[in-house]
Amino acid sequence: MIAHLLLGLSLGDIWSFVEVNLDELLAGLRRTLTISAIAIAGASVIGLTLGAARAYRIPVVSQVAAVYVEVIRNTPILVQIFMLFYALPQIGIRLEAFTVAWLAVTVWGGAFNTENFRAGFEAVPTRYREAGTALGFKGFATFVNITLPIGGRIALPSSINTYISIVKNTSLMYVIAYPEITTTIYQIQALTLETAEAFTVLALTYLIIVWSLSALIRLLESHLALPEDRR
């Protein structure tokens, strides 16, 4: 409907574009989802471990993590991708486009997730941890049984926002010609000149993914809210 209003396209035009290029579009979408999935998993692991290291101020690891977070958050991800793909070969490190594709968004998402989880863990009320100690939990057991489940819930909305940004940022792999959905659709329209149809389909693809994930946040927010926050 929006495409119809904005670009003078009919649903038929859009559907025939999808039908004709279906195989390529699906292959592109699969690559987008694959690198997104790898990055979301990787960023979760990085965020949980480094976030905990930051929250508990574990010497050395905490400082190294702080530098990692600040460098990644204060430099554009596009320049990071250029570094990995176009600069590293200068010192003999040649990474495949696929490797750079998942690695760049993992490293980027990991930095943001470290902050999400650090904030989540630090927001766990001290009295909960004291209760854990009173129950006889040792340090690590307190973390696993109390800080992790509660802090993890607090960090969940912001971490899903980071995952949404990861999916959106996979579009930047266009600059290294990795054939995820943006590169795929760009190349199709460069050939067929169906510019309006192509970019409408591209936009709709991202909106469906992003809107689904946002709906998931709202669903989880009410579902996973801490009992004492439920009204």
Add this chain to the structure above:
Amino acid sequence: MSTPDWVEPVARYMLEVGLANTLKLSAIALVGSSLIGIVLGTLLTIRFLPLRAVIRAYIEIWRGLPILVTIFIVYFALPSVSPTLRFDSITAGAIALILWGSAQVAETTRGAVQSIPREQHEAAAALGFGWVGRQAFVIMPQALRRLLPPLVGLLVNIIQNTTIVQVIGAPELLETAERQVERLTFEGDQHAIEIYGAVMVVFFILSFPLTRLAAYLERRLT
């Protein structure tokens, strides 16, 4: 220690052309996003369903799309609809950044405006202010306090996202860096690490103080 010969022309081009365009794009995008976003966000607090639906759609679409895709739509798809919608790469990039940025600001503004107590509206109305006067002179000055930290955060994101305009060849910092790397490579000189490293340093110097400022304002003003 003297700097090698290749550095001076590269640095001069990247700073005079690239950095200048990056800063120009950032400034335009910040002003445009703030103005449009604050107006849309304020309008979103009016209980008039059709208007709210239109603004909601605007916010959800431009926030949901990767900026790269918005840039492609503005730069490649709009001209195919009407030749009058053909823009040069810097303008197209600025439009795309404003669409995305204004959607962010609109959402934040809605929250900030709604956080101002009802009594403020009522008191201003009792003093004879019309709706526009109420919003402009009573509500917005108070809402701006809450808006300032996210606006500084937005500026950081805008500065970093100007690099995406590189994909349509707008000569901002990353694009000028790439041109210099390619020129040197063509001449048989490999300096990608130094040049892209310098780009990272410049962005870090621009962003880091602003990130700190945003965090500081967050603590001070809320």
